[in-house]
Amino acid sequence: MPGRKKISIKGIVQGVGFRPFVYRLAKSLNLKGFVRNTTDGVEIEIEGADRDISEFIRALPEKKPPAARIDSISTKDPQDIRRYDEFSIVESKVSKGFTQISPDIATCSDCLGEMADPQDRRYAFAFINCTNCGPRFSIITETPYDRARTSMRTFKMCTTCTEEFHEVSDRRFHAQPDCCHKCGPEYRLFSIAGREIKTDDPIGKTAGLIKEGEIVAIKGIGGFHIACDAQNCKTVARLRELKNRPTKPLAVMARSDFADTVAQVSNCERKILESPVAPIMLLKKRKGGLCENIAPKNPYLGIMFPYAPVHHLLLREIPCLVMTSGNIQDEPIAKHRASVTKKLRSIVSFYLDHDRNIENRNDDSIGYYIPKRGFSMIRRSRGYVPIPIRMPISARPTLAVGPFLKNTFTLARRRDAYVSPHIGDLDNLDTMEFFEEMVAKYRRWFRIDPRLIVHDLHPDYLSTKIAKNMPGNKIGVQHHVAHFVSCLAENNVLEKSIGIIFDGTGYGSDGKVWGGEFFIGDIYQQRRAAHLQYLPLPGGESSINKPYRIAVAYVHTLLQERLHIAPESEIETILRMIDSKHSVINTSSMGRLFDCVSAMLGITTEITYEAEAAINLEHAADPTVIDHYPYSLRETEPMIIEIEKTLRSIRKHIESGIPSAAISARFHRTIGEFSYEVADRLREKHDLHSVCLSGGVFQNRHLLSLMIERFEKGGFKIYTHRNLPTNDGCISYGQVIAANAQERSR
DSSP: OOEEEEEEEEEEOSSSSHHHHHHHHHHHTTOEEEEEEETTEEEEEEEEOHHHHHHHHHHHHHHOOTTOEEEEEEEEOOSSOOOOSSEEEOOOBOOSOOOOOOOOBOOOHHHHHHHTOTTSTTTTOTTOOBTTBBOSGGGBOSSSOOGGGBGGGGSOOOHHHHHHHTOTTSTTTTOTTOOOTTTSOOEEEEETTSOBOOOSOHHHHHHHHHHTTOOEEEEOSSSEEEEEETTOHHHHHHHHHHTTOSSSOOOEEEOHHHHHHHEEOOHHHHHHHTSSSOOEEEEEEOTTSSOGGGSTTOSEEEEEOOOSHHHHHHHHHOSEEEEEESSSTTSOOOOSHHHHHHHSTTTOSEEEEESSOOSSOOOOOEEEEETTTEEEEEEOOTTTTTOOEEEEEEEEEEEEOOOSTTBOOEEEEEEEEEEOOOOBOSOSHHHHHHHHHHHHHHHHHTTOOOSEEEEESOTTOHHHHHHHTSSSEEEEEOHHHHHHHHHHHHTTOOSOEEEEEEEEEEEOTTSSEEEEEEEEEOSSOEEEEEEEOOEEEETGGGGGGOHHHHHHHHHHHHHOOOOOSSOHHHHHHHHHHHHHTOSEEEEOOHHHHHHHHHHHTTSOSSOSSTTHHHHHHHHHOOTTOOOOOOOEEEOSSSEEEEOHHHHHHHHHHHHTTOOHHHHHHHHHHHHHHHHHHHHHHHHHHHOOOEEEEESGGGGOHHHHHHHHHHHHHTTOEEEOOSSSOSSGGGHHHHHHHHHHHHHHHO
């Protein structure tokens, strides 16, 4: 008498070859029944010998496809036996539930082998894919994941593709985007005026144009890139001028062998670059590599390996391309030709387009490797989205709308938090429309109708205003509390801990601008225990773009001295504003302190992109310097870190001709030293031994490394972000958890 099991599996189990895997596994064990996609995941009914069914269930998580992720397996024992004749893959079952969606996956080695083989029918095919690789998130319209619910629905498979799609032994068995030269999408090359360039090889022609010094928009998986030859310094300079991007580093895409000639690539970094995610990695430059203008005054290069077939075809001809997002400043990446011809016409001369719609735009993810800690994200998007991040507590249906800068939103229910792809800065109509588009899609895909709406405390953030107009209960969460809770929750830290949150701007509960904060608490309750002393920002946040104003203000306030780094008339205006307290806001921001010191040293007095002054100050630091400047701690409640002694010492060192590299290094050490002393006093007072680090300032690798080393040597357990950026990209996740924890506490 055979046994029977009904198995339900949830996780990333659609679009990753999971049903074919189940089919082959069942066949190998002589089991009968079926497998199908559902709106909840995958459903299996299996009949056969009990020992074979047990082996089948054991093998599911052990032998699953590489891109699959199993969150749960549940089994039932039905009473009746159906006596199936065979095992089969049957039509999807759609209900009111939801299923996870796979992220886009970089081209696998098997597909690359076929693409490089002149005898293969997919030789040089720019849309090659299989169950282990290819587009997923970027092409899906609805769940469950079937071809009819993707932008591949308009491409009817040819006879040969249909046969392999239904052949269980084939790697493309039930690969939904399956296609070939005969039945798949096609690339076409256009001038920016919209005239098609007639050619039998549009990708090869594009490579030729790039070699000649042209700047071209290239449609990939999740949007257009703006591309040029990374070894042509004149073209790189022209691109910077046309895109109005004078100094911000440009990302490059390089062949694996070429990357070693321009950057230092460790084994761990290479493994991440070659992974299915294939993010941009910040790698140490090699001298004499690419044009210095790609990443001026910067010891790192942002490098990614080709992850779409078209990239591999282009890099056959050119070993390294500048590949920057196809957008104008602060707007979403372009995903169709209308956006290119409208928005990018002053930048590119040609565009390489294809006829498969990008349903969901998806920027490249960015990060770097921290020894002993792994990949640290700067931007979470392609390759990760929309995989949910687990939460340590259960949430009721919640939408957290996130911050103003580096916006993401999070839609959550029970223990799953669906963090959006990188949206950007909510300061223009296109980005707002992108935000609203993705919120609507997430609600539909994951069947979540939020009852709780969470927002930042800042009343003027567009995200806050959006939240206020939505139906549901509203809860405001302080910006830095969201940072702290996000890091706690990501690391599943439930005990009371210390949170050190260093960033640029966050609206405080006292109405001032925070950013150099120390908290004690857990995900339920948090208390501000210390902060950097308040200092004036003349003209408010407009000073952020001109750090010399911050330096003039801080030196005047703390040292009663005049700093001559601007026209005298402007200095007079700044001093009058401070003395009269007119058009001045007070801030405890660590980011602004970095801006001040960078300007004092003459490293960066005006910025052309966010955090440029602080980034350049970091890169100037001499890592061999180990001493620090004096500072003071005022034993109030909360404790206050006073930096008059720090700035006075820096001023004296500048006047004495001490090199900027040594001053920058001592300043970084000072931050680490007073952070440790504050945490040590809080440990002694409250018996706390865990420390969470969050905030955009901790993208500073030099500061982060020295603080981790200092704190661990002092016996602290240090937690940093793992699955989310340390910058404001983590805020919405923290908002969800903080708000639900607040409700539970009440």
